[in-house]
């Protein structure tokens with residue numbers, strides 16, 4: 450699954466940059482509109498991270514809600530399908546991104 454792979458590739462890159470030897474915890478935020486099943490994402494991540502520095506990392510997945518706001522007055526709306534009281538229509542913001550929020554790791558301080 451491409452999302453799991455994206456998380457893994459990014460964490461490994463960060464670990465390399467910081468000289469980390471093991472990754473403890475990864476927190477990602479996924480937009481609800483991506484329709485990601487957190488359990489499935491974790492399962493994929495587990496299977497592809499075997500043998501990497503992220504093998505034993507705890508993966509925390511947060512679902513970020515999309516917001517709907519009126520494109521005319523900026524009021525918060527419940528759905529993009531119901532018009533606002535001002536006659537404007539709702540526009541969806543957020544909910545489509547995957548953000549790697551924090552990566553906790555053990556860094557080898559010894560230089561050389």
Ligand SMILES: [Zn+2]
Nearest residue numbers: 519522533535
């Ligand atoms: Zn409005």
